[in-house]
Amino acid sequence: MSAQLEQLKFRLFEDELLNPLRGHELSELESFVASLLLNASSQKPIGIKEIKRAVHKHLEQRISERRVKAIIRKLRKVHFFPILSHTAEPTGYWWSESSEQMKAFAERFQEQPLDQLHTLSKMVKHNYPELAGQLKFEDILD
């Protein structure tokens, strides 16, 4: 990963801590999960079980798998974080490391229901605007 792309995820995260989009501040739990995933990569994504274990250890909260998914969804949809995921091994989440990864993820993600597509359009438009025209969700964008 280039230094510039490596910086992107860190800059997005810190920007959101300093100036939350539309005033939606990251909660402690959301901030922890987002920070945890900064250490993940496409080769070494962080899975739901590991997120649950880390949250329990550091924030002393027991959260369900459903709650983890809801947090990821909020990080993507409300905070526009380009957090990607694998459904095949190695499963888990990580911050996008390139527009190629984002594009591959978007193509898979578009097979999902409408709400997820709306979430996807937010992530792509905010972080990779150059991809927005290439991917076919014109009716969904805004």
Place this chain on the structure above:
Amino acid sequence: MSTITQRQYSADESLLLSQLHDRFGIDPNRVLFFKPGEPWLPSEELIAIARQADVFQSIHESFDQDIPSLSQVAHTAMVTDKMGRTFSRSGVATIGEMIEGKEVDAHDLAASRALRNAMGAAGFNPFRVGAAITLDLSLKHDEEAQQRNKDLRRIHALAVEKRYIKPVPGSPSDTTEYRNMLREKYGVISAAGFDATQRLSLINHLEQVEPLAVEQDIEQLV
């Protein structure tokens, strides 16, 4: 290494000095206080306490790097507990830092901070001997995530205090000076990607640096 000048200690500070002397033979004159209730000991004394407390298999401390752009030095300390778990941490100090009005050797300060951090990661507080706790630190990146967020909160609070970040009512904060400082000192525009040593370096820098002048101050000077 400067020695302490006599001053009035609080009851808690007196108790601490007395315990350190009685249990570990630490000369009270070697203990300085950054501010009331926040003690500092040179690295040699910290190691002496840890060895006598017998909670570690090994303790190592060494110089890590100079950070010339900030006149800082970084040291690294590594401790291995009785269960064979190793904890490595950094400590940073700025040349010319003062404690109780005395300039303290930056290398000794960085070394003692590294030791305090490493011992703390292992659950050992040399100033509360006997309070060693066992931590499960098998997942390194979750610890990093937690520490990153904690450090960023401290960095942002200091940046606001020193006017590198300017809150703007009803609008996003003005982070221009903060970004400029990061770019000038570290060659990046975000501290979120820093490793632990870099974050400590930035915290130390922000603690030491004078606040930026506000526009009214500049106008008065003109």
